[in-house]
Amino acid sequence: xxYKLSQIAQNIGIEYHGKDLEIEGLHTLxxxxxxxxxxxxxxxxxxxxxxxxxxxxxxxxxxxxxLPETTIALITDEPYLKLxxxxxxxxxxxxxxxxxxxxxxGCDIDESAKFGExxxxxxxxxxxAGCYIGDNVTIGSHxxxxxxxxxxxxxxxGQECIIHSGTVIGSDGYGFAHTxxxxxxxxxxxxxxxxxxxVEIGANCTIDRAxxxxxxxxxxxxxxxxxxxxxxxxxxxxxxxxxxxxxxGSTTTGRNVVWGGQSGSAGHLHVGDFSTIAAKSAVxxxxxxxxxxxxxxxxxxxxxxxxxxxxxxxxxxK
Amino acid sequence: xxYKLSQIAQNIGIEYHGKDLEIEGLHTLxxxxxxxxxxxxxxxxxxxxxxxxxxxxxxxxxxxxxLPETTIALITDEPYLKLxxxxxxxxxxxxxxxxxxxxxxGCDIDESAKFGExxxxxxxxxxxAGCYIGDNVTIGSHxxxxxxxxxxxxxxxGQECIIHSGTVIGSDGYGFAHTxxxxxxxxxxxxxxxxxxxVEIGANCTIDRAxxxxxxxxxxxxxxxxxxxxxxxxxxxxxxxxxxxxxxGSTTTGRNVVWGGQSGSAGHLHVGDFSTIAAKSAVxxxxxxxxxxxxxxxxxxxxxxxxxxxxxxxxxxK
Amino acid sequence: xxYKLSQIAQNIGIEYHGKDLEIEGLHTLxxxxxxxxxxxxxxxxxxxxxxxxxxxxxxxxxxxxxLPETTIALITDEPYLKLxxxxxxxxxxxxxxxxxxxxxxGCDIDESAKFGExxxxxxxxxxxAGCYIGDNVTIGSHxxxxxxxxxxxxxxxGQECIIHSGTVIGSDGYGFAHTxxxxxxxxxxxxxxxxxxxVEIGANCTIDRAxxxxxxxxxxxxxxxxxxxxxxxxxxxxxxxxxxxxxxGSTTTGRNVVWGGQSGSAGHLHVGDFSTIAAKSAVxxxxxxxxxxxxxxxxxxxxxxxxxxxxxxxxxxK
Numbered sequence: 036x037x038y039k040l041s042q043i044a045q046n047i048g049i050e051y052h053g054k055d056l057e058i059e060g061l062h063t064l065x066x067x068x069x070x071x072x073x074x075x076x077x078x079x080x081x082x083x084x085x086x087x088x089x090x091x092x093x094x095x096x097x098x099x100x101x102l103p104e105t106t107i108a109l110i111t112d113e114p115y116l117k118l119x120x121x122x123x124x125x126x127x128x129x130x131x132x133x134x135x136x137x138x139x140x141g142c143d144i145d146e147s148a149k150f151g152e153x154x155x156x157x158x159x160x161x162x163x164a165g166c167y168i169g170d171n172v173t174i175g176s177h178x179x180x181x182x183x184x185x186x187x188x189x190x191x192x193g194q195e196c197i198i199h200s201g202t203v204i205g206s207d208g209y210g211f212a213h214t215x216x217x218x219x220x221x222x223x224x225x226x227x228x229x230x231x232x233x234v235e236i237g238a239n240c241t242i243d244r245a246x247x248x249x250x251x252x253x254x255x256x257x258x259x260x261x262x263x264x265x266x267x268x269x270x271x272x273x274x275x276x277x278x279x280x281x282x283x284g285s286t287t288t289g290r291n292v293v294w295g296g297q298s299g300s301a302g303h304l305h306v307g308d309f310s311t312i313a314a315k316s317a318v319x320x321x322x323x324x325x326x327x328x329x330x331x332x333x334x335x336x337x338x339x340x341x342x343x344x345x346x347x348x349x350x351x352x353k
Numbered sequence: 354x355x356y357k358l359s360q361i362a363q364n365i366g367i368e369y370h371g372k373d374l375e376i377e378g379l380h381t382l383x384x385x386x387x388x389x390x391x392x393x394x395x396x397x398x399x400x401x402x403x404x405x406x407x408x409x410x411x412x413x414x415x416x417x418x419x420l421p422e423t424t425i426a427l428i429t430d431e432p433y434l435k436l437x438x439x440x441x442x443x444x445x446x447x448x449x450x451x452x453x454x455x456x457x458x459g460c461d462i463d464e465s466a467k468f469g470e471x472x473x474x475x476x477x478x479x480x481x482a483g484c485y486i487g488d489n490v491t492i493g494s495h496x497x498x499x500x501x502x503x504x505x506x507x508x509x510x511g512q513e514c515i516i517h518s519g520t521v522i523g524s525d526g527y528g529f530a531h532t533x534x535x536x537x538x539x540x541x542x543x544x545x546x547x548x549x550x551x552v553e554i555g556a557n558c559t560i561d562r563a564x565x566x567x568x569x570x571x572x573x574x575x576x577x578x579x580x581x582x583x584x585x586x587x588x589x590x591x592x593x594x595x596x597x598x599x600x601x602g603s604t605t606t607g608r609n610v611v612w613g614g615q616s617g618s619a620g621h622l623h624v625g626d627f628s629t630i631a632a633k634s635a636v637x638x639x640x641x642x643x644x645x646x647x648x649x650x651x652x653x654x655x656x657x658x659x660x661x662x663x664x665x666x667x668x669x670x671k
Numbered sequence: 672x673x674y675k676l677s678q679i680a681q682n683i684g685i686e687y688h689g690k691d692l693e694i695e696g697l698h699t700l701x702x703x704x705x706x707x708x709x710x711x712x713x714x715x716x717x718x719x720x721x722x723x724x725x726x727x728x729x730x731x732x733x734x735x736x737x738l739p740e741t742t743i744a745l746i747t748d749e750p751y752l753k754l755x756x757x758x759x760x761x762x763x764x765x766x767x768x769x770x771x772x773x774x775x776x777g778c779d780i781d782e783s784a785k786f787g788e789x790x791x792x793x794x795x796x797x798x799x800a801g802c803y804i805g806d807n808v809t810i811g812s813h814x815x816x817x818x819x820x821x822x823x824x825x826x827x828x829g830q831e832c833i834i835h836s837g838t839v840i841g842s843d844g845y846g847f848a849h850t851x852x853x854x855x856x857x858x859x860x861x862x863x864x865x866x867x868x869x870v871e872i873g874a875n876c877t878i879d880r881a882x883x884x885x886x887x888x889x890x891x892x893x894x895x896x897x898x899x900x901x902x903x904x905x906x907x908x909x910x911x912x913x914x915x916x917x918x919x920g921s922t923t924t925g926r927n928v929v930w931g932g933q934s935g936s937a938g939h940l941h942v943g944d945f946s947t948i949a950a951k952s953a954v955x956x957x958x959x960x961x962x963x964x965x966x967x968x969x970x971x972x973x974x975x976x977x978x979x980x981x982x983x984x985x986x987x988x989k
Contacts, residue, residue, distance in 0.1 A: 129479055129497055130461055131479070131480075131481060143766055145785070147785060149465060161765055161766070163765060165483050165785070165801050167518070181765065181842070182785070183803060183819055185500045185556075187499075187518070199842045199843065201557065201875065201877070202519075203501075203557055203578075206499070206517045206578065207515075207553075207555070209555065209578075211575055211593075217609045219573060219575050221515075221575075235843075238839035238842040238877040239875050241557050257847055257855050259899075260839075261579060261875075261877055263577075263579050263596040263614075265596065273853050275847075277919070278901065278919070279597065279899050279915065279917050279935070281596050281615060296899075296935055297933070299614055301614075314919075315935065315953045317615070338668070342668055345664075345667035345670070346981075349667075349981040349984075350974070350978055350981060352981070447817070448797070449782075449799060449800065451800075467781070467801070467818070485818035485819060485836070501819055503801075505817075519875065520837075521819075521874035521875055524896065525833075525873075527893070527896075529893055529911075535909050536891055537891060537893050537911065539833075559837070559897055561874075561896065581914040581915050581932075599915050599932055601932055601950075617915070617933045617950065619932075619950060635950065635951045649951050660986055664985065666985075
């Protein structure tokens with residue numbers, strides 16, 4: 036889908052009468068191309084402004100001077116809210132139209148599985164009853180999809196994967212801009228979800244699609260049941276996530292990170308290679324690799340044990 | 354479904370030979386009508402006894418004198434257990450019978466979606482593959498139901514809603530009476546669930562139907578994935594619930610309440626307007642609006658930070 | 672499925688040239704039969720070695736002398752990894768082939784429900800739309816399966832049960848052996864899940880099948896929504912589990928154990944009869960019956976209250 040910049044600007048209520056562009060999407064300051072619109076909403080990213088390659092940027096007037104000459108400033112008091120409004124232009128239209136997938140040899144596909152348009156399957160893929168495989172999904176060879184799984188449009192599943200029943204991959208990330216009246220305006224999630232090779236995902240998990248770019252579960256990772264992975268997370272290779280754990284949006288991890296049951300992480304953090312997060316713990320800041328962490332907020336496990344002993348010791352005091 | 358009071362009394366093992374009534378359901382003391390049976394099981398509600406409009410009340414002998422003259426006392430040592438037994442009379446019978454829904458213009462309904470009897474859809478409703486829409490459900494215009502969603506009977510969904518895959522709305526609330534032998538007798542959940550306009554509900558959420566009346570998610574609220582809403586909850590307008598949070602039964606909230614990931618609340622509480630509950634926190638009592646709370650039990654966020662600092666300080670002590 | 676011991680040994684890279692056996696499965700040292708292979712990986716079980724009835728045992732050379740003469744030693748440095756490789760021999764092959772179930776009288780089965788081979792239903796079973804009932808499943812009389820439920824192969828459901836929508840029973844337990852390179856090798860879960868009579872399971876729960884033997888939910892237990900039961904758990908009679916609670920693998924409980932919302936337990940523990948675990952608590956060791964526990968780690972509830980008071984008291988100190 037390609038729209039004129041002028042058309043988008045008019046639709047979302049921004050005054051703009053300069054040179055027109057063909058716009059094919061939205062992205063962050065650092066990733067946007069000359070045919071994409073970006074936004075500046077958080078001073079943390081100010082240093083990226085002069086280097087952005089975005090065709091246009093939603094920005095408050097006072098910061099517009101920092102943009103490179105090649106980038107158009109779309110002046111607004113509420114860049115994030117305007118981003119939300121613009122995101123609707125690029126939303127994938129959900130429709131019930133189905134089409135036979137392109138598939139390799141030896142696939143075993145239940146007749147009740149439904150396929151959107153342009154689905155591609157490798158060899159020896161098994162798809163059980165009641166699955167929904169959205170538009171433009173690809174599934175690698177030897178992958179097994181158990182009954183009643185839903186893969187939203189543009190999801191990519193690698194080879195030798197196992198996806199258990201009830202799991203939903205590629206559902207919309209949780210992203211909203213907020214009006215001054217306290218209403219929440221949906222930021223359409225126009226990225227996707229990628230599951231690399233040799234990943235197993237348990238039952239009734241939810242892996243959200245990215246707002247821009249991709250949510251990724253890397254090679255060889257194994258997820259238990261009822262796990263939530265927020266939009267734009269990147270779960271490193273050979274990670275293990277136990278039941279009912281969850282990662283909030285944009286958190287990334289190194290390889291071989293272990294998450295205990297019912298543990299969780301705040302968003303926009305990094306957890307280093309070979310870390311272990313104890314069950315029930317809550318990660319609230321980025322953590323160096325190679326250690327075990329526990330508690331809420333999660334701290335070094337040995338320190339946590341010491342703290343627990345100190346707390347128990349309180350009982351002996353008057 | 355209408356039953357004779359005498360028939361119900363006999364069936365649940367209560368001696369009653371007075372005037373007969375036609376009974377069409379069960380409800381609380383304050384809400385029951387003259388054609389409903391209520392119950393008195395908790396002294397907290399004693400002040401409601403003289404004012405109830407219930408046709409009959411399940412009650413211990415010693416409290417029966419407090420009922421108004423117009424209300425029949427059904428004397429029993431175990432009012433709650435008898436309520437459970439009576440609830441089965443009014444349970445909706447699950448059956449596989451399907452029927453084409455009544456629908457407006459421009460709807461896009463997958464051929465594999467199944468509809469119970471008396472379903473009504475507005476205009477431009479999209480229902481994707483594998484959905485089950487139970488008897489007497491209504492869905493407002495421009496609402497999108499992603500694949501493999503289940504809406505139990507009598508659920509009402511507003512306009513402009515988005516319901517993500519795997520979500521279950523209107524499943525039975527968790528309610529049981531307990532026998533002296535430790536068995537659990539189901540209280541059939543004869544209320545429903547109502548989702549107001551402009552609500553988005555993420556993937557694999559569960560919103561239970563009410564035991565009496567309705568569980569309600571109010572206008573403009575946005576729920577992330579894997580969220581549990583217990584029976585008879587009332588989630589205020591424009592609330593935000595992050596992934597894996599949960600509210601136990603009968604908890605109500607004001608507007609614009611924010612629940613962090615993996616947070617939860619006990620039942621029968623109220624959380625005031627514009628409150629924020631930090632991730633992983635556990636609300637154990639009603640909370641005034643306009644503040645941020647954290648911890649288990651959840652306390653004022655600033656106090657919680659101070660307490661965390663004090664706990665950390667313990668490590669420095671001998 | 673029966674394989675020659677020599678064939679399995681060769682396939683998983685173990686040198687063995689002795690007497691051949693017909694092998695029909697894998698099991699623990701204490702449960703394995705002469706036609707099964709077992710493994711010795713944890714010194715905790717050393718006392719079981721001389722008494723095992725296993726036909727063969729995967730074992731390190733130094734411990735092989737403890738085996739009875741009737742048991743063949745399969746010598747390996749990595750018994751657990753070899754177990755994982757061997758488990759694939761006995762994995763049930765997922766396939767889309769369907770077959771009409773054998774059923775009693777008065778069943779009401781939706782035409783979109785899918786049945787694997789050799790399914791047996793009792794009388795008056797109701798199975799709603801979109802359910803998948805795997806190979807060799809049995810379902811007792813008067814049981815109601817709500818829409819979009821998935822029962823994996825060999826699951827057994829008792830009489831008078833209610834299974835709510837989106838629930839998955841019998842999905843693979845979370846079990847992997849780890850290579851020295853940090854890869855995770857699947858241990859195929861060749862046991863099953865058993866739900867006894869009069870059990871109700873809420874929406875979007877996940878009950879994993881056992882690695883060997885059975886995961887069991889005993890008579891009269893009631894589970895709320897979004898609950899995770901790990902492989903080889905045994906939930907005692909008349910237990911109550913509130914929403915979003917979870918038990919890790921191999922944990923067993925007595926009867927009438929109550930689990931609060933979002934509570935959890937580590938694996939390989941036992942919680943005694945008539946225990947109550949408060950909401951949000953985390954059980955980290957076996958607990959005696961008849962008491963209430965709270966906190967993380969879960970301790971006696973009265974002690975926990977005292978500790979909370981002490982912690983609050985810290986705020987008053989300088």
